[in-house]
Each structure stands twice: as structure tokens, then as C-alpha cells.
Amino acid sequence: MTGAGGSGPTETRRTPRDTADPERTRRTAGSDRKRRSTDPDQTSRTVDRARRAARRAAEADAHLANQETDVHRPVSGRPAPDQPLRARWDPIDEPGRPRADRAKDRKKQSxxxxxxxxxxxxxxxxxxxxxxxxxxxxxxxxxxxDGGSDRVVDSDPDAVRNTNVRDQTTAIGAPPKSVPLEQLPAGVLPAGGPFTEKGAAGYHVVPGTTTRVGTGGQEYTYTVEVENGLASGDFGGDPTFAKLIDTTLANPKSWIGDGTVSFRRIDNGEPDFRVTLTSPDTTRQLCGYEIKLETSCYYPPESRVTLNEARWVRGATSYQGDDLGYRQYLINHEIGHAIGFEAHEPCKMNGSMAPIMMQQTFGTANSEIMALDPDMKANRDYVCNPNPWPFPER
Missing domain, CATH: 1.20.5 (Single alpha-helices involved in coiled-coils or other helix-helix interfaces)
Structure with missing residues (x-):
């Protein structure tokens, strides 16, 4: 501040009231106390603060007491907010609840x-x-x-084959003795087309040859022949008959299937066997007529595989109208005799495919074919399904 004379600033000094005037300070303090004591709102707030302070002190004392006894087991049963949680040994245990003695109640186990x-x-x-x-x-x-396999010959065919079968002097495959017809109901010839009951004398060779079929080391040659005097319209004619013989033997399901034998058709010279369609009368002369049913056979003295025209035309009851299947069976079965399989076989497993050397012309049930051969070892209750092939799974 500038002085009146304008010669420079003049310093003004302020003295604190309490130091400059003690008496004034005392009066001011007393006035303040009197003012606070007479203010009701101020008094209420003071009381509230005092109560809260006292409550906090009490809580602190209680908390300290809990820590001194068990910091993890507060009175409330839960840890204090500032303590970590801890799992109980028994989750279902509750304070004050007595625990059952499990060992006492547990029964001794066997x-x-x-x-x-x-x-x-x-x-x-x-x-x-x-x-x-x-x-x-x-x-x-x-x-x-039970011989539980659909395979109908042994793994080694030579073990059951008679390779010298041509030396036999009687028919192979023909029924050996008379059997009452009522024991062979399935052997009765079905109704069907016409056939020649009796042919003329002699046979003729159906022209035609084939290359070798099969890989077997033992080759069989054959001719296809038809008895003279048969009506070609009844059986389909010579070429049709010969073709079915050829295609059947060339099928892998036939005898070439296991690689033991092979076949080749010729139409001149001396064959190993002659596949011949014959009348029922001629068939009976070669195969016998012990049972009064139409049958076929292999006749070794003439190397003749004799196929009865009556069966060729009408088939067999067991094949239920499957004429082609039965003709294939007839070819394979009788040629089986010609290559050495002399014996007939029973049904080896119930419900399986019949062995090719089973006499399926008379049925596929053991109870029927065992009437022809009572000494056959087989289960009489077994019944097979018709099967025209030696190796049906090839």
C-alpha cells in the first residue's frame, strides 16, 4: 500500500487474536461451547457417533475372542469374512447333531x-x-x-473216390433192395409232360466237342448220347440236351470247383464215360427196378451215365417244379458216380443244403432216404434243402 506522501509502500502487520488479545480468545471459546450445547441437532449426531463407536468396539472384542479360541469355527458356524472357506470332513455333519455309528450298523459281508x-x-x-x-x-x-458245413465232399476228394470205378460190374447208384412205396412218398414221379416209355435199340452220339474245362490234373473225356426212338420234342432235342450237359460241367460249382478233375467233350473215339438220355424201360434194364419208382444210375460195364427221360422231363417232388435245378442235380449226381463217388450221403446238418451225393430224387429228409439204406449213420430228424451242385458256394 502506498503512503500518503507517495514515498513507498507501507507494511501493515496483523496480530493473531489469541496472541494479541487473550481475553478475547477466552470469550470466543466460551461463546462457541455455549452455542454447541444449545444446538439439538448437533447433540443428536454426537450421541449417534458415540453409540456406533461403542458397537464397533464390542464387535472387535467378540471377533478377537473368536480368534483366540478357533479362528476357523466362528460362533455363527460360518468363517468370518476375512477368513478362508474350509470343507468339512463330513459334508452332512451339522453342529450339534450326533453322528450315527456306521461301523456298528454295517453287516459283515460274505x-x-x-x-x-x-x-x-x-x-x-x-x-x-x-x-x-x-x-x-x-x-x-x-x-x-453233425458235419456242419454245406460243403458236400471232403477237402481231399481222392480219399473217398474210387478211381477204378469203371471196373465195377453192376450199376452204381441204383436202389439195392425193394422198399415199400409208402416209405418213399417224395420219390413218386410228379405229373407233367410226355416222355417215351420205351425207345428203339441202340444210341447215337450228339455231334460236338468242347475244350478242356477245369484245372484238375485228372481229365475225363465224355460223349453226349441219346437213345434211339425218343421223341425230341419231349425233352427239347439233342442240341439242347447236349448244351445243358456241357454248361453244367463247365460251371465252377460243378466237379471242377476244387481243382481235382477236368472235363473235355469228344464225339468220336473211346470216352471215359457216356452221358446218355434213356427211356424208362432201358433205364430199368441197366439200373434195375427193385423199387417201382423212376430212377437213374451209372452203369460201369458200358461206362454209361444213364439219365432217365421220365425224370428229365418231369423232375422230382423235392425240387418243387424247379426242372432246371433238378436236371443239373441229375447230371452232377450221376457223373459223380462215374468219377468215383460210389456211396450216397445223408443230410449232414438240419436245414443246410443237401450233399450232391444225397439221393435227392427220393427226398431231402434223412427219414426218407434211410429207408433205402437203414445202415446209414445219420440223424433221422434232419431235413436238407435241394442242392444241384457239388460246390454250391463257388
Missing amino acids: AVGRFVTTYGWRAYAIPVLVVLTIVMIVLTVQSHQ
């Missing part, structure tokens, strides 16, 4: 009970697996005993 407790579901699975294993073993043994 050996089986301990086994089940230890292995759980495996204790039930193991016995089941044992039973299934035993069942499979039994079924396997029975299958082998």
Missing part, C-alpha cells in the same frame, strides 16, 4: 458280497462271459459232429 463290492459290474459280466464261452464250445463240437 465272500460273494466282497467280490461284488470290489469288482462292481464286472462281477456280473464275468459269469455271463463264462456261460457264453461254454455254449459256443458246445455248439462248435456239435457242428463238427
Whole structure:
């Protein structure tokens, strides 16, 4: 501040009231206390603060007491907010609730009970697996005993073949003795087309040749022949007859299927066998007529595979109208005799395909064909399905 004389600033000094005037300070303080004591709102706030302070002090004392006894087990049953959570040993345990003595109530387990407790579901699975294993073993043994396979010849055909069959002097495959017809109901000739009951004397060779079929080392040559005097319209004619012979023998399901034999057709010279369509009368002369049913056979003295025209035209009851299937069976069965399979076979497994050397002309049930051969070892209850092939699965 500039002085009146304008010579420069003049310093003004301020003295604190409490130091400059003690008496004034005392009066001011007393006036303030009097003003606070007479203010009701101020008094209420002071009381509230005092109460809160007292409550906090009490809570702190209680908290300290809990920490001194068990910091993890507060009175409330839950940890304090500033303490970590802790899992109980017994989740269902509650303070103050008595626990049951489980060991006292537990019954003593048996050996089986301990086994089940230890292995759980495996204790039930193991016995089941044992039973299934035993069942499979039994079924396997029975299958082998029954010859449980659709294969109709042994793995080694030479083991059951007579390679010198041409030296035989009587018909092979013909019924050996008389059997009452009522025992062979399936052997009755079905109704059907006409055929020649009796032909003329002699046979004629159907012209034609084939290349070798099959890979077998033993080759058989054959001719196709038809008895003179047969009406070609009844059986389809010579070429049709010859063609079915050729195609049947060339089929892998036929005798060439296992690689043992092979075939080749010729129309001159001396064949190993002659596939011949004959009248019923001639068939009876060659094959016999012990049972009064139409049949076919292999006649070794003439190397003649004799196919009865009556069967060729009408088939057999067991084939239920499948004339082609029956003709293929007739070819394979009788040529089977010609290449050395002399014996007939039964149905080896119930419901399976019949062996080619089973006498399917008279039925596919063992109870029927065993009337022709009572000494045959087979289950009389077995019934097979018709099958025209030696190797049906090829």
C-alpha cells in the first residue's frame, strides 16, 4: 500500500487474536461451547457417533475372542469374512447333531458280497462271459459232429473216390433192395409232360466237342448220347440236351470247383464215360427196378451215365417244379458216380443244403432216404434243402 506522501509502500502487520488479545480468545471459546450445547441437532449426531463407536468396539472384542479360541469355527458356524472357506470332513455333519455309528450298523459281508463290492459290474459280466464261452464250445463240437458245413465232399476228394470205378460190374447208384412205396412218398414221379416209355435199340452220339474245362490234373473225356426212338420234342432235342450237359460241367460249382478233375467233350473215339438220355424201360434194364419208382444210375460195364427221360422231363417232388435245378442235380449226381463217388450221403446238418451225393430224387429228409439204406449213420430228424451242385458256394 502506498503512503500518503507517495514515498513507498507501507507494511501493515496483523496480530493473531489469541496472541494479541487473550481475553478475547477466552470469550470466543466460551461463546462457541455455549452455542454447541444449545444446538439439538448437533447433540443428536454426537450421541449417534458415540453409540456406533461403542458397537464397533464390542464387535472387535467378540471377533478377537473368536480368534483366540478357533479362528476357523466362528460362533455363527460360518468363517468370518476375512477368513478362508474350509470343507468339512463330513459334508452332512451339522453342529450339534450326533453322528450315527456306521461301523456298528454295517453287516459283515460274505465272500460273494466282497467280490461284488470290489469288482462292481464286472462281477456280473464275468459269469455271463463264462456261460457264453461254454455254449459256443458246445455248439462248435456239435457242428463238427453233425458235419456242419454245406460243403458236400471232403477237402481231399481222392480219399473217398474210387478211381477204378469203371471196373465195377453192376450199376452204381441204383436202389439195392425193394422198399415199400409208402416209405418213399417224395420219390413218386410228379405229373407233367410226355416222355417215351420205351425207345428203339441202340444210341447215337450228339455231334460236338468242347475244350478242356477245369484245372484238375485228372481229365475225363465224355460223349453226349441219346437213345434211339425218343421223341425230341419231349425233352427239347439233342442240341439242347447236349448244351445243358456241357454248361453244367463247365460251371465252377460243378466237379471242377476244387481243382481235382477236368472235363473235355469228344464225339468220336473211346470216352471215359457216356452221358446218355434213356427211356424208362432201358433205364430199368441197366439200373434195375427193385423199387417201382423212376430212377437213374451209372452203369460201369458200358461206362454209361444213364439219365432217365421220365425224370428229365418231369423232375422230382423235392425240387418243387424247379426242372432246371433238378436236371443239373441229375447230371452232377450221376457223373459223380462215374468219377468215383460210389456211396450216397445223408443230410449232414438240419436245414443246410443237401450233399450232391444225397439221393435227392427220393427226398431231402434223412427219414426218407434211410429207408433205402437203414445202415446209414445219420440223424433221422434232419431235413436238407435241394442242392444241384457239388460246390454250391463257388
